[in-house]
Every structure is written in structure tokens, then in C-alpha cells.
Amino acid sequence: MSSPALKVKGLHSGYGDIRVLRGVDIELPPGAVVALIGANGAGKTTLLRTISGLVPASAGSVEIGGTPITALPSHRVVEAGFVQSPEGKQLFSGMSVMENLMVGAHGRRAHARRHETLEEVFDLFPILKERRSQIASTLSGGQQQMVAVGRALMALPRVLALDEPSLGLAPIMVDRLFESIARIKARDLSILIIEQNVFQVLEMADYGYVLENGQISLSGTGPDLLADAHLRATYLGL
């Protein structure tokens, strides 16, 4: 059997003397969509930043497709195939849409194939093709989110992580975004998705993890989780 697309074991990290992750274990099978949910401040973003090498891990390991990437610098993590669309979009706000996408294709492998990938991204988000020379900061929130996802796709990821892609989006935009994600899923790609929109995301995910207090407290398939009483009580206020 092939090794998991992403495997996180016993990961610890934090900021200065603030400890945020206290032993996180996650596995992403190839081609799967996995949801990660948890309260605000639970450490979801921190997990992604730690995997990306932006926050140093104090213990634990991360593997991509069987290759260990713990403690690699960020750009090597991207080369290894883990790419995220960060929380709050984090566009290069003074640069055009096209430039934002091109920065995404910075790595050697991605750079070589950038023209093909660009066509695919434009297929996925036709509006971006129209607005290719618009300055990113003047786009609407939904469009900005598309740029962020598109930029991540430009790096030819094996594992695509989306951190709260629906944040700040009108529900109708959220629906569209989730449609797009469904289409991305059709490509040979694993997706790790963090969402507040728990219902929607668990419906589309193959599997879900709940992060609480820096540890995984619960995991299971979407429907299982949705049926879980604890989860319903904590996150849905039901």
C-alpha cells in the first residue's frame, strides 16, 4: 500500500514559551479530503504553520508521501508537495493577480510547468483570467480567496491545505468555493481543510479530525462526527 500523503506524529510546537500543539497525530490518505475542526485558537492554524516550517516544531515528525520533512525550511516543504492557502488569504496585496499566481509557481518544478498550471487554474476560476492584471487588494473577498487557492495550486501540491477558505465570505460565495474544492478534489490531490462551517465541510470530507487543547480529541468520518454528541454540544451549540 502506498504511504499516506501526509502523516503527522506527536507534533509539539508553540510561540516562545506559549505551547500550542501538544502531540498532534494526523494522517491523510492519498486523494482524500480531510477536515480539521476545532474552536478558535485551538491551534489549527498553528498546526499548518508548523508543518510548513514557519513555526519550529519542538517534537514530533511530519512526512509527505513517506518522506520526512520535519525541520525542513518552508520552501523545501513546498517543494516536497505540501502547500497551503493560508488563513486570512495573505495575498501579496500590492501585486497583480497574475503576479500572485506566478509567485506561487516559484519552485523549480512548478516554474517549469507554470503555463499549463495557469491554464488549469483559470479553468477552475475563470473570473481570475478576466481580472489577471487587477491589483490583488482591490478584489472582492471571494475573488481574493480564489487567488489564494489558485496561488497554492500553482505550486503543484501533493497535499493542499486550505485554512478557513470561507472566512469572510458571503454564504453564496462559500457555496461556490466548496463547489470548486469538489472539482479540485477530482484531480489527484489530497486536501486538508480547516473550516468553521462545520456542517458543510464534514459533508464533503472523507474524514475529519477535531483539535482541542492542542491535541486531537476526536476523529472519524464526516457523518460519524456530525452524529457525535460531544461535537454537537461543543461546536454547534445544539
Add this chain to the structure above:
Amino acid sequence: MNAPLLSVEAISKRFGGLQAVKDLSFRLEEGEILGLLGPNGAGKTTAFNMIAGFFRPDEGRVLLAGRNVAGLKPWDICKAGIGRTFQLSKPFGDLSVVENLMVGGFARSSDRRRIRTLAEEIAVFLGLEAKAETEAHNLTAFDRRKLELGRALSTEPRLLLMDEVVAGATPSEAVEMVALVRRVRERGVSVLIVEHVMKVIMALSDRVLVMDRGALIADGRPQEVVTSPDVLKAYFGERYVVPRA
């Protein structure tokens, strides 16, 4: 009847082309806990910041016990009797818990002894007495949130504005926080609370406001509001409505 403690009258705020808050009006009575809900980007924090004096409203008035405080500087608003907490908690990391609490006390008085006594009392109130001398940056995330609340209390406000106080808390911590906010009210402080966690809002609020795209779309008792179709649609998304229905 005399004037409500807080009366917000048609405040608006634009950021460039974006109308973040539009004609928002509501009242808050003395002793009330009022919840403010709304999807991300609805304008809650912006409204909150206008009341707390961090933004000057483009239009409208904010009356605290009948006195317009809109456009006052944050420190003057604090002295007028409005305390606030921040969405991202911002304790003074180099100072100990008690010292953090004392900073707030200086807003009202220069009497060190009195302030220290008050700070210690609040540390006990928060359940942080064992950590009173701990430097704030060594606190856990949740303790920092409590400290954030206590620091606002130490300015002896009449109204406390709280932005997402339980974000990041575990369920049991949330329970503790809910109890704490109730006891804040028992101290005679009215509360305006912005919160995403429904359970907290439902448990705490006497009344709930719901904002969407800068405007108020609902105002009422918690149970009534969450079952209103408008709110369900705006806040929880259409798919959420289906399983509930």
C-alpha cells in the same frame, strides 16, 4: 423611565468602498447582558471599536447614560465608564497578574494602596490568586483571557464590552467563563458581548442582536432570535437550515 445605560444611535463606518457598519442602532439597559452575533465580517468588531472609541463613527451617536461619547479618545471613554476586552488577548507580558490588574486601576485613582487592594480582589475574583505574581506571558491562553477580562474590570466600568471571550476555550473553560461573566454582572457591571459560540450566547444573554453586512437583522430574546429564518440563513448558512428543519 430614565435613559438606558448605552444607547447607540445610527452609527455608520466605511472603510474605503466598504460599508462595514450601516445605521446601527440599539440600546442596552443597566444590568443587562446583551449578545451581539453575526457572520464573519458582519461588522461586529467595527461596531464594538466605535463604541470603545478606537474608531470615530462616520455618523451617529453613542450615548452612555445620556452623554455622547462618540469620538472621544479611548482613554476618555474608559474614564467615562466603558471597559473592553480584545479579540486577541493583549496582556502586558512583562508585568505580573496583579500588576496587570493595577494598570487598569490607575485609570480611576492614583492611590497605590487602594489600587493594589482592588487588583488583589479582582485576582481572587478571577480565580487567579495562585498566579497573582506570575508574569503574564507565562499564563495559559485561557488564563490570559480571564486576565484580559479582569483588567477591564479593574477600571471599574459601568459597561463592559467583550469580544469573543471564550474563543479558544475548552468546553469546561467556557462554562467557567460563562459563570465569571454572570458574576461580573452581579458586580453591577452591564455587558455587551460579541461571540460566535452559540452555547455561550444562549446561556448568558438576556437579549441578542444579530448583525449582517453592517446592519442589524434581528433583536430579541435568544431563543426567538436563533429560530428566526433570517438569522438561520444569514448566520448558519442554508445547509444548516435543512437538518434543523
Add this chain to the structure above:
Amino acid sequence: MSVTPHPHPVPLTRTTSPMGFSRGGIALAVLSGAAALLPLVTADSFLIHSAIMVLFFAYMATSWNFLCGYVGQLSLGHAMFSGVGGYVSVLLSTTYGVSPWIGMLVGGVVAAALSVLIGYPTFRLKGPYFALTTIAFAEIVRIWVENTDSFLGFRIKGAEGLVVPGVGGDSFWAFQFSGKTAYYYIILAMLALAILATMVMERSKLGYCLKAIRGDRDAAEALGISPTRYTQAAFAISAFMTALGGSFYAQFFRYINPERNMGLELSIDMALMSIIGGQGTPFGPLVGALLLMPLGEISRGYLGGQFLGLHLVIYGVVLMITVLYFPKGLIAPITALANRLFGRGGRP
């Protein structure tokens, strides 16, 4: 964990407050007591002279620290206040025969007034912008003095500098003493008072407000603190203290000129000693001066002839090491050690 309500506030074990204060106070008392013995145990005039230099720079750094260390802004223009203090006291005494003791206070007040003029527009600037603006203000004052021969009837004498005419022999009123011991005790007292002032300030409303502003400006504002007002107050006090130091320098060396007493180099020295020693702490600047002054003296005395500028290279290296490895200054490991040796006392 559930919440246990406390009907009556439980008194807490105090450690930092009165205890900590007295600990700092004890340290200050012990240190100044020990320092006061120096002239009694040695007649070595060079040693006392060097000690005066250390105390003087420690005093200047402490004055700088009063504002910059506690607000977290880097002023590189403080020498301007030193110059103002020196010039005002000397000019008053040479022109009107006013005692330098009074001139010193007048100089302090003038410096404080100048600080208000400068601080008001400047405090909104952050980081490097603030630092550069303070340099610009100080340079304006320096260049102006260097090129002004007389002003309001005072003979400023431009770049030439001012000489304090000797009265011959001891005169307390004229702030002139034939030996060094008197100067030693004066600067020691000034330093002890400055450190005491810093400790008192730390625990006063002003101190809390400054630390709050440094910690988080927005949060401080929400707690009723107007940043400009408190920063300005600290700036004025710091300028006042610096000016007293400038007056002392003038009386001790009986000569001042704009280049040395208002120049950028003095400002940088004040800042570096504080930062290396530990800004934002009462004793940090003293530690900085105690380390850097003898370092300079030794490398000058023994190596200066051979290697030009070696002591400044050492300064630079010490500064880099401090920034990289002791971001809180050298006082941090020292207090940690002191706590390990004498500490624990009172901590639950």
C-alpha cells in the same frame, strides 16, 4: 476546575510589591553604602577619577533609561539635554554669578521645556523614525550653538565652548572643589537618587502606565491611559535628569563644548550603556556603565597606543552579542544569579 467564590478577599503573599521594592532598595542602599566607602579606603586619585567617570556615565544612562528604557523608544538625541544643562548653568554663573547649583535646576527646567516642544510632535513616530527625528533635533541644537556667538546677551561662544573660571580652592556655592572626593560624593548621590527615582517611578502610576504603553499601546489606551501624556511626562523628567548630568560635567571638567556635550556620540553612549546593561530596569544602566567604561579604559590604557579604535570594536562586539543573546541586557543573567543566591525569599 470550578470556581470557588471568595466572600472576603484573601490577602496575597506579597513579593514584588513592598518586598521587591525593599529588595531593590536594599540593593541600592548596599551598593551606594559600599561606594561611599571608596574615598575612605583609597587615596588613589586616578581610581577616584575613574570612578567618577563610571558614575557619571551610569547617571547619564540612567537618565536616558527613565524614558527610553520604559517606553521602548530609542532616543539618539539625549545629548542635547546634557548640553542645555551644561550651557545654562555655566552661562548663568558666568553672566550673573548664579550658583551652578541653581543654574543646574534652571538648566533642567529648560531641558524639560525643550523636551515638551520636541516630544509633542515626535511621539507618534515609531522605531527608526523616532530615533532619526531625535538625532535631527539634537543636531539642529548643536549646529545652532556651534554657530552662535551670543544669544539674549549670553556669550555662547559657538564651537569654542565655555570655560568655567576657577575660583581657586573649595567653594560649595560655586560648585568647585580642589580634591576629587567632593565630586565623587555628588555624582554618587545623583546616581543613587536617579536610580531611586527610577524605582519609585516603576512602582508609581507613571511606571505602570509606561510599561503598559510599551506592552501594548491599544490595550493601554483602553485602560484609560493617554500614551502621549505619560510618555511626555517621562520625557520631561528624563530630560531634566540628563540636564543635571550635563551641569555636573561642566563643573567637574570646567569646560564644555557643543561637539562633546551635545554630540551624537554622547547620545549613542548613553543609549548603548542602557541597552547593553538592560533597559527598562533600574540597575541595568549602571551595569552597562560598569562594564563598558572600564573596558574602554583598559583597552585605551594598554592597547590604545597600538591598535587605534580597538575599544570601539570591543563595544560593537559586546553590543552585537547582547542584542543576539541577551535581548534583555546583561542585567538579566545577573538578577537571575542574584535570585539564585539570595532569592527565593518570599516566593511561594
Add this chain to the structure above:
Amino acid sequence: QAPAATSAPATISIGCVLPLSGGSASVGNQIKAGTQIAVDQINREGGIKSMGGAKLAVLFGDSQSKADIGVTETERLITRENVAALCGAFNSAVTFPATEVAERYKTPWVVLGAVKDEITERNFKYVFRINNKANYDAREQVDAIDLLAQESGKKPKTIALIYEGSDWGRSHAANIKKFAAERGYAVVLDEAAPPNQVDFSNQLLKVRASRPDVLIVAFYTPDHLILSRQLMDQRLDIPFGVHSVGGGTEDPAFYKAIAPRAVDYYFVQEDFQIDIVEATKDPAILDADKRSKEMLGYGLTAYSAQGLATIYVIRDALERAGSADREKLRDALAATDIAAGPALAAGYQRIKFDAQGQNTFAHGVISENLGGKRRTVWPKDNRLPDTKPVWPVPEWSKRPNS
């Protein structure tokens, strides 16, 4: 060097406070070399004979051009090193307070280089100055103009002044203005510039606009280099030449760094007769010139010569005092009257102090740069027979393009 700890002839220490680092480090190091050469020469010839061949040693203190540090170093040299006498400290701002320390400790101090008038106007008993006071420099420049005018019958009328805006330049300019007024020259431009200029175009534009007959300048080396180059590049003609007072133009590094044609016909006032090596037969001076070339890469300069002379003046006093006792040494210094020997390396005819310790025979020497060599033109006594001053100076367009 460290004094050798031999038993018989004692070693007499002389302290020397100099700016060895910081802005005036170059000057400090030239003086230092001069004093070392003198000490070596004296020791080689058997030390202080009246004291049984006692050897001399110079101990240096680096003032960094700062008053407080200079004072500290003075304290150290007097109380720690127990020096018999002191010299230094080039910068007036350092010398002024440091000599006060020496006076308090009753330790003789021979002033080296510092020109501030008041240094020898305080009724001090232990302070002596061989070289000029500041106002002599200015007077000599005007004297030289007068002399050349009188010799040629061509008298300039207007003077432009540009100078560095700190102590030295400003006080020199003030003195020039005083003498110019007395002697009937009109000052048409009086312009101070902050030190460390990187461009003099603006000042030169003003000079050009004011059309002076004479340009008097006072700048340190880096500024002077830029100024001189731009004067040449912009072909600014000054009929009666550029008259510089020491500073950059007495620094050999200046001449190494500039094309010779840029400084042709420059008049330079300095406390040193630049062609002394040709004028004198004193073997000590000739030897010193040779040693200086080995140590510094160039022959004697105003500064190394003054360093040399100072040590010889102190030696003379030691010989007469027969003791390193400070009091006796002071009395011997006060009775100094030297009319020959390397103590006159700077070009004086005699050294004799007045009651204030000022050498009443001090004078500077003014040279003109002729055919790539600087030749003494003033005072007439110091002018070599083959020197023919060029006055007025040729226009740029008439000079050969090297």
C-alpha cells in the same frame, strides 16, 4: 616602548596625551612618531647626561579628541605612571581642561599643537607652549600678504573666507576678519561649512560670485581634498591665490591624495618650516626626517617636528634641572632659552617663555607651492635664497595641463 628595567640609569617617563583615535587620529600619530624619534635619538646618545645617563620614555594616552577622556588620561599619567612632565594634546578642547589638571598636580605640561589663546593666559605656572597662539596664525597670513604685496607692488583688495564651522575654523576666521579690517582688506565672503562635506560646489559658487582677490581657507584634510579638487575642476581663478592655514594642507596624506597641479601656488601657513631639511645642517633633524620616512612613509611634518621639538625642550630642561623632580623641572622649563639644535625643528629662531609660559619667539612659516615643492616665502628670515614667490598666481588657463 616599555622602559628597560635596568638598575643603573633610571628611566624618566614623559606623558603625552594625543588624539590617537577618532577624528584627529592622523595628527596624533604624527606627533607620536616625532616624540618617539626624539626619545630614541636622545637615549642613543646617552640619555640625560646630568642625571647619569638616565633614559627617557614616553607614555601615551589616547584622548580620542574628547575633553573628559583626555583629562582621565592625564590623571592616569600623573598619578599612576608618575610622569615627570606631560605634553600634548593637540586639540584645544582637550588641552584646556587637561592642563588644568596638570597645574593642580604641579606637573609641567608642554603644550603641543593646541593654539587656543587662553591656554597661556591663565597665570598658570606649569603650562608652557612652544607653538603659536591662534591669533598669531591669522596675523601671519595677513603679514605674508602684506609682504608679498610690498615686494611686488601688487596689492590685493578683497578676501573671501571659507572655513570649517567648528572651533578652529571659526576662531581663525574671526581673527582674520580682525586683522583684515586693521590692514584695509575687504572681506567679501565669510562662509562656514559643517565638517565632512562631500561637495563644495555650493560654496565655490558663492566664491565665484564674490570675486575675491585672495581666498583664505581653513579645513581638515578630507574637506580640503574635495575643496581643492573642485577648485581645480571648476577652474576658479583667485588672482592672489589660495591661502590655507594648516589643517589639510599640512598633512602629507593630503599631498599624496591629490594631483600636484591642484595645489600649485597654494600658500600654506603652518607651525613648521616645510623646507627645514634644506635649510638646516642639524644632524638630529636630518636623521629625524629619515626616521620619519621609515615610520610614516613621509618626511618630517609640522606635527612630527613639533613632537620632536617638544621632547628636546623637555630634555634641555632635564639636563639643566639635573633631576626629574617636577618642581625643579618646572623651574628649569621656565628658564628655557634655546637658540640652536633640534628643539628648533619647527623653524623658530629661539625658544624662551614669558611669564605665562608662552614662547615669545613662536612663529609660523608660510610656504608657496612652486613647481611641485613647497618653498618658504614668509618670514623673510626663513626664506631660502633660491625661492622666488609667484605673485599674483597664474590663471588656470595659463597653467600647463599635466
Add this chain to the structure above:
Amino acid sequence: MDPLILSFAVVNGLLQGGIYGGIALGLSLIFGVLRVVNFAHGSFLMLSLYLSFWCWSLLGMDPYLSALVTVPAMFALGYLVQRVIISPLIVRERALVVEPLSALLLTCGIFLVVDNLALMAFGPDVRSVQLSYYMPSVMLGPIPVDTPRLIAAASSIGVAVAVSMWLRYSHLGRAIRATAQNRDAAAMSGIDVPQVYAVTFGLGCAILGLFGALIAPFIPVNPQIGVAFGIKSFIVVVLGGMGSLPGSIIGGLVIGVFEAVASQFVTATSAAIFSLGLFILVLLVRPAGIMGRA
């Protein structure tokens, strides 16, 4: 005031201002990308002047040709300084332990070390390159304009344009701009941020290397020369807007012309006071500088 003289003052000001601007380019670039205020900027200029001088005096290289040495050498030096000294601080700052002023203090340490090592190594004497050929001044009406200054001023505009174009259109340039705008997002896009930082620091120093060679024919070098240019560069960059390359040139021209014209009316010392006053005024009215984004 004679209008002819005044117009020459403006020309002089533009020349000098262009040179100021060119020298300040590296400072602005480094700040724009790394947010590091390089206090040692002037020291690096001093080093490149020395390099150019040694190339001329030891190898007999023409100072303009010595750019072939100074540019790569200064690039390497900048690259190393960033990698070895500054990057540990940036790594730590990300973890929010240090206040941002530490970078300024750190480079202040570099300044002390470099300037005084230069004093120890090269001695205090002033040295200067002399061109072996005669470069006639360009005549502007009756008044000559120094050709080497003209070359340096023109080059600074050329360099500003070239570097801006390179940043705009090249692959690496785009990566540098992206890193400047959002360090984390750049890292998440596969950009090797430490490498970009080191290259940028190197580039900033390489520009200084170029200007070292360009001004060597008319600026003598001694260990203290850096301070004069360093302070001037700060003023220029803050005036123009920190991080903006065109701003750096414009800031230089503004200061240059202002000083030149002002010093025709008052003495140079008063002009210095006025230009510091202008600096303060601009900062107070427009804290982000003339070309900076507020």
C-alpha cells in the same frame, strides 16, 4: 540673487542629490524587503571606497573598472553579514521575543566594528584615487560641471531604473517583492526567504560597491567617511519613503537642491539646520515619506 548663479545652484543640487540618492538606494532596498534599518550603511560605503582605492593603488586598476571587483565583493560581504549576523535575529523576531529596534542596534554594532577595524587596518590617513587621465569638465554655459560627479549622478538614476525593472520583471525580483510584501505567504509559496533576504542584503551592498567605484574619483576615503554619507542616506531615504527606490532618488534630489539653493542665501551651516528642519517637517506631515505608502 543672480538667477544665473541660482540656476547653477540647482544644477549642483541635482548632481549632488542624485549621488545621495544613488548611495541611499541600498539602504532603502534593504529596509523595504527586510525591515532592517542598516545603521552600517555608511560603513559599507567606506569599505567599497577602500576597495576601489586598493584596486587602483595596488593593481593599477582604473577606479571605474574597479567596480568589477567592488560590486561582487560587496555583494558577498552583504550576503554573509545577513546570513551570519542578522538572520539569527530575524528567526527570533518571528517568534516575537525581540523588539524590532534590535535590528537597528545590531547594525549599530556592525557599524562600530567595521569602522574601527578599518581604522586599525588602514590607519587614519586620508587616501584618494587619482584618475590617470584628465576628464574635462562639461561646460554649462560659463560654469564647468565636474564630469565624474555627472557620471555618478546619472548612474544613480540608471541603477534605480535598472533595479526597479529587475525587481518588476525578473523571476527573482518578483520573489523579492513578494517576500517584502508578506514574508510568510512568500515562504508558503516555496520562496526560500532566508536566501531572498541574503540576496537582497547582498544586492543593497553591491549597489554601494558600484557607487564606491563611481565616487572614488572625487571622494577621498578615510575610516570616518561612512558616517557623513550614512546619516545623509538616512535622511534621504526617510524623506523619499523607506523602501521605495524612486523615493530614494527623489529624496536625494530634494535634499540636494534644497541644500544647494538654501546655501546660496545663508551659510552652509544654517543650510544644514534648514535641511534637518525640512526632514523633521516632512516626517511630521507625511510620516511615510514623499513616495512612501501611508
